[in-house]
Amino acid sequence: MKKVLFATVAMFVTLLLVSTSAFAKSNDNSKNDKKASDETYIVKFDGPAGNGLLKANGLSKEDIKHKFDYDNVYQLKLSDKKAKQLKKHPHVEFVEKNKTAKVDPMKGKSSGSGMSAQRIPYGLQNIHAPQVHNQGVTGKGVDVAVVDSGVDASHEDLNVVNSFSAFNGGANGDPSYDGVGHGTHVAGTIAAKDNGYGVVGVAPDANIHSAKVLDSQGYGDYVTIGRGIEWAVQNNVDVINLSLYVGQDSQFIRDVTRYANNNGIAVIAASGNYGNPQGTGDNIKLPGRYEQVMSVAASDRNNYRAPFSCTGPANEITAPGVDTLSTTPNNTYGAMSGTSMASPHIAGVAALIEQKYPNETTYQHRARMNKTAEPLGNPWWYGNGLVQADRAVS
Secondary structure (H helix, E strand, O other): OOOOEEEEEOOOOEEEOOOOOOOOOOOOHHHHHOOOOOOEEEEEEOOOOOHHHHHHOOOOHHHEEEEOOOOOEEEEEOOHHHHHHHHOOOOEEEEEEOOEEEEEOOOOOOOOOOOOOOEOOHHHHHOOHHHHHOOOOOOOOOEEEEEEOOOOOOOOOOOEEEEEEOOOOOHHHOOOOOOOOHHHHHHHHHHOOOOOOOEOOOOOOOEEEEEEOOOOOOEEEHHHHHHHHHHHHHOOOOEEEEOOOEOOOOHHHHHHHHHHHHOOEEEEEEOOOOOOOOOOOOOOOEOOOOOOEEEEEEEOOOOOEOOOOOOOOOEEEEEEOOOEEEEEOOOEEEEEOOHHHHHHHHHHHHHHHHHHOOOOOHHHHHHHHHHHOEOOOOHHHHOOOEOOHHHHHO
């Protein structure tokens, strides 16, 4: 019985993967619309948008670029003038411009074509995941969606059972082609196999479902993100990980995460990588601020706050996110840093809890992690503390 769909959302409209040698500092959100069409809008009607409603507003079926299967939400080709007119229509709930998402990956440290012996990443040890594996709880039978830049399905350390691309044609249309390596890395932290080589994931027997919402250059938009979430819900996965963030408040993203939540989904988001070394300010990114979303901060191998990790009262829990070793495309392995790397640890723990307690509710699963976390200090930095898989599952 599916009671929890953990959407681990590390949502970065400019996704920042930070290396330990040089933490990226860009705060330039003006580039977010670099590749977004000025004529593409997301529109929610209070009912189905029939031909009469479209025609009355000077639109046709050709102006519909995508129709979501929930909540009468459409992606429409509109001029700015037409968008302003639609906002005033009594049957329109909201109109917002489709925004661009961009992944800006760090340079990973690949070990080549493979690893001669299996390694347990420090992150798993810090959250006590091996102790849970020893109890026979490995995420078996749990389905996890990685909504990201694609996952290399041919990687020998990953079990990818289903895939989808929000793009059409070429490499972008291939959900197994991960041009930036990010989705494959996230997938390994969640569920790399315990097979004697490579690395081990938090939930090594979980199934990976790949939803590609970022293209080969690392670009996507709100619509591709929404399509990935919708696809995951329709495919009845148990956990969703989204390692991206939205730079501005979006009613669409707010609604689609709530849609997931209403379908038994606990949405988990990375807090973002725009924190400062002093740990000052309330700078947590969306959608981590939304009440239906669980915001995840990043710590290092010594369980100290990562200098880039965003801070503020919305931080709910912490997981390792510095120099995280995981899978990368073409059967290689590499280390990456960022709150993007912290959130899949939470997704993995969510999969472990789902296997052990399939009849508990989303909120009970979430409470397990929060109540059993190891306090680390300032809640603006760490929330309830470092997730402890063994305590959460026991």
